[in-house]
Amino acid sequence: MTVNAIQKEKCTGCGACVCVCVHRAISMEPDQEGFLYPVIDREKCTDCGLCLLKCPLSKAKPENRTEPEAFACYSRDRETQLNSTSGGVFTELAIAVLSDGGAAVGARYTENFAVEHAAIFSEEDIPLLRQSKYLQSDTQRIYAQVQEWLKKGLPVLFCGTPCQNAALRCFLRKEYDNLIRCDFICRGVASPKVFRKYLDMLESDYRAPVQSVQFKNKDAGWHRFGTRITFQNGGVYYGGRFQDPFMTGYLERNLFLRPSCHQCPFHCLQEGDITLGDFWGIEKIHPELDTDKGTSAVILNTSKGRAAFERIKPRLVWANCGTDEIRTENLCMERAAKAGRNRRKFFEEIDRRPFYELAEQYASPSKFHGFHPRTFLSGIKKILRGAQE
Numbered sequence: 001m002t003v004n005a006i007q008k009e010k011c012t013g014c015g016a017c018v019c020v021c022v023h024r025a026i027s028m029e030p031d032q033e034g035f036l037y038p039v040i041d042r043e044k045c046t047d048c049g050l051c052l053l054k055c056p057l058s059k060a061k062p063e064n065r066t067e068p069e070a071f072a073c074y075s076r077d078r079e080t081q082l083n084s085t086s087g088g089v090f091t092e093l094a095i096a097v098l099s100d101g102g103a104a105v106g107a108r109y110t111e112n113f114a115v116e117h118a119a120i121f122s123e124e125d126i127p128l129l130r131q132s133k134y135l136q137s138d139t140q141r142i143y144a145q146v147q148e149w150l151k152k153g154l155p156v157l158f159c160g161t162p163c164q165n166a167a168l169r170c171f172l173r174k175e176y177d178n179l180i181r182c183d184f185i186c187r188g189v190a191s192p193k194v195f196r197k198y199l200d201m202l203e204s205d206y207r208a209p210v211q212s213v214q215f216k217n218k219d220a221g222w223h224r225f226g227t228r229i230t231f232q233n234g235g236v237y238y239g240g241r242f243q244d245p246f247m248t249g250y251l252e253r254n255l256f257l258r259p260s261c262h263q264c265p266f267h268c269l270q271e272g273d274i275t276l277g278d279f280w281g282i283e284k285i286h287p288e289l290d291t292d293k294g295t296s297a298v299i300l301n302t303s304k305g306r307a308a309f310e311r312i313k314p315r316l317v318w319a320n321c322g323t324d325e326i327r328t329e330n331l332c333m334e335r336a337a338k339a340g341r342n343r344r345k346f347f348e349e350i351d352r353r354p355f356y357e358l359a360e361q362y363a364s365p366s367k368f369h370g371f372h373p374r375t376f377l378s379g380i381k382k383i384l385r386g387a388q389e
């Protein structure tokens with residue numbers, strides 16, 4: 001089978017098939033849009049069907065779910081709250097498992113600002129995993145490693161998208177008492193290729209390589225949804241939700257989400273023992289919990305999830321709430337994000353046009369008042385051209 005033979009709307013790129021193939025006949029390769037898909041080496045494949053059997057899409061819902069219990073909360077540790085995407089619950093869960101001598105598994109940036117899943121074993125490495133990276137993470141090697149640690153009795157916290165959590169469940173085939181699976185409310189993952197093009201544009205403008213990327217930077221407030229990028233020469237870029245072209249393309253225009261995210265079957269199943277999210281609308285429900293520095297929504301789906309949350313509760317400022325209160329302003333809990341109407345055109349042109357031009361054309365220029373000097377200049381040029389015609 002080649003990449004083209006895979007039904008792209010169905011494949012989440014979780015990589016479980018790579019892990020289960022005993023013949024090492026499957027590898028993941030990026031397609032033209034930059035998303036990873038399995039490619040089968042026909043020479044090695046014996047048609048045993050194990051990959052299809054273990055594909056999370058073919059498996060039923062997770063078991064052992066209890067009536068969900070929901071909370072609004074944030075970490076009492078100011079540094080944790082400020083440096084996390086929402087209220088820092090992931091960090092608190094990680095601290096607990098690491099203090100038991102276990103492993104925390106999540107997504108980290110590679111040197112080139114792609115994203116991959118990795119494990120940490122000490123508290124000082126938590127910043128590597130902390131914070132949302134809104135692009136697809138490469139998970140192909142992690143499931144087998146997690147299984148190895150679990151079999152040795154190591155406590156493991158696994159955090160990832162709902163589909164990655166489903167992939168781990170299907171790969172393991174059995175419940176482990178020493179595993180806590182944590183997913184998050186997920187609107188979908190963006191193309192790593194598009195993200196790289198966006199960073200290339202900024203690196204050329206700032207004349208230096210990127211040093212750090214932080215989505216939902218809180219300097220100007222969590223509700224601003226700012227992206228802060230620093231450069232090796234000391235340069236700093238900041239773009240608000242409606243100014244930054246990557247965030248607008250990702251959040252507002254749905255230009256470059258993975259095709260399977262538009263029909264995600266996992267988005268409201270609460271795959272994990274614990275489901276995390278941003279508590280949008282918290283200012284209306286529990287205004288006392290809105291410090292504009294990030295409030296988490298937490299949904300506990302299993303007794304294991306409840307026990308893990310009970311343990312970290314003293315380290316949180318928290319209040320009970322209903323899951324419907326979390327849903328009110330988190331629309332992707334209700335339905336998967338619809339593909340933007342310019343998605344196809346965007347990807348048709350991505351290899352021949354610079355990112356800023358595509359963003360200007362397809363990511364709603366009306367909202368980009370002066371987001372980028374090049375957009376501004378090309379806007380002026382267009383007006384002048386129009387005046388001459």
Ligand SMILES: Cc1cc2nc3c(=O)[nH]c(=O)nc-3n(C[C@H](O)[C@H](O)[C@H](O)COP(=O)(O)OP(=O)(O)OC[C@H]3O[C@@H](n4cnc5c(N)ncnc54)[C@H](O)[C@@H]3O)c2cc1C
Binds near residue numbers: 086087106159190332
């Ligand atoms: C792609 C994506 C889409 C999301 N969409 C929504 C949404 O629509 N609504 C909502 O309420 N919340 C969404 N979230 C979740 C939210 O942004 C926070 O991650 C969550 O609330 C946890 O915040 P925290 O402060 O507890 O922890 P943080 O410190 O922010 O921890 C984030 C955790 O997620 C893991 N992670 C980060 N990036 C990725 C990735 N690319 N793939 C897999 N795992 C990753 C990290 O390793 C870490 O374990 C999304 C997150 C991601 C990564």
